[in-house]
Amino acid sequence: MTIVPQSLGQLHVNGELDDAGDSSLYYLHDANFNVTGLVDRAETAVVERYMYEPYGRVTVLNGADDADESVNDWSVDSDPDTSDWSNELLYCGYRRDAESALYHVRNRYYHPTLGRWLSRDTIGYMGGIHLVAYLLNSPLKATDPEGLLYGGDQPQPGRGRPRYEPNGPTPLTPPLPPPRWANIQLQVHSGDSCCKEDSDAAIKAANQRMNTGKCKQWFLDHDASGSDTYHINFHSSPFKVMCYITPMWTWALSHDIGVCKSACDYGVDGMASLFIHEVAHHYCPVLGGEECAVSAQEACRD
Numbered sequence: 206m207t208i209v210p211q212s213l214g215q216l217h218v219n220g221e222l223d224d225a226g227d228s229s230l231y232y233l234h235d236a237n238f239n240v241t242g243l244v245d246r247a248e249t250a251v252v253e254r255y256m257y258e259p260y261g262r263v264t265v266l267n268g269a270d271d272a273d274e275s276v277n278d279w280s281v282d283s284d285p286d287t288s289d290w291s292n293e294l295l296y297c298g299y300r301r302d303a304e305s306a307l308y309h310v311r312n313r314y315y316h317p318t319l320g321r322w323l324s325r326d327t328i329g330y331m332g333g334i335h336l337v338a339y340l341l342n343s344p345l346k347a348t349d350p351e352g353l354l355y356g357g358d359q360p361q362p363g364r365g366r367p368r369y370e371p372n373g374p375t376p377l378t379p380p381l382p383p384p385r386w387a388n389i390q391l392q393v394h395s396g397d398s399c400c401k402e403d404s405d406a407a408i409k410a411a412n413q414r415m416n417t418g419k420c421k422q423w424f425l426d427h428d429a430s431g432s433d434t435y436h437i438n439f440h441s442s443p444f445k446v447m448c449y450i451t452p453m454w455t456w457a458l459s460h461d462i463g464v465c466k467s468a469c470d471y472g473v474d475g476m477a478s479l480f481i482h483e484v485a486h487h488y489c490p491v492l493g494g495e496e497c498a499v500s501a502q503e504a505c506r507d
């Protein structure tokens with residue numbers, strides 16, 4: 206007797222394929238697609254039932270009119286991990302190979318005793334560092350009918366299928382905290398820069414750097430969050446005296462940054478770097494602030 210699984214709905218039991226005496230067995234499954242039993246409709250009897258461990262090891266229970274031809278007390282079958290009806294669709298509807306006791310889940314083989322895939326995630330480390338982990342070791346939370354669901358930490362929408370839960374799906378990982386962000390903008394507030402074109406370009410460059418890449422990360426790491434705007438004041442009067450004391454200015458007070466004309470000598474790149482230095486002072490401690498602000502310049506050296 207051979208069996209031809211047709212779908213997760215019906216199983217044809219054939220003597221010969223053209224045998225008029227062929228009968229059909231029907232699958233019973235639960236909401237998570239675990240096959241829980243086989244029914245012979247002609248006999249109106251459940252002929253086999255299945256129990257599963259969380260990771261999918263199956264125990265076959267004898268049924269009425271069992272192929273063993275005797276028992277119907279739902280005792281454990283004498284061959285407890287083999288279907289008497291050669292049924293291969295079991296845990297999560299995965300196809301189980303009776304000889305190897307492995308599930309063949311489209312893209313990968315799954316080992317229910319180890320609770321591991323036997324090959325790496327098809328997208329490698331993109332799916333996280335756990336290349337062979339099955340469903341983040343949480344098999345009760347999901348099924349993975351394609352063998353593609355991540356084994357790592359990051360959810361990947363569209364891969365795998367949430368397991369049915371009467372009260373709605375449980376997220377596979379706790380929700381991530383909202384991303385921290387910082388939007389730091391420099392503006393010319395006032396002044397009479399002698400190098401307006403260069404200083405405008407420097408402000409633009411500084412803005413671009415402070416909001417991308419390593420430079421942005423520096424500000425995030427120094428507790429910048431939300432939106433902050435700083436004003437560059439060329440020679441604004443409260444700071445003018447500084448430019449007489451020293452050829453270099455600059456002073457960061459509240460959100461105003463005073464700049465002396467000598468800053469123009471630094472060119473666009475140099476000015477951008479100095480602007481970033483002054484903004485960084487806002488995120489640096491008073492003690493050791495200079496070293497801290499210099500480290501921002503390093504991180505922001507595009």
Ligand SMILES: [Zn+2]
Binds near residue numbers: 494498
């Ligand atoms: Zn400084």
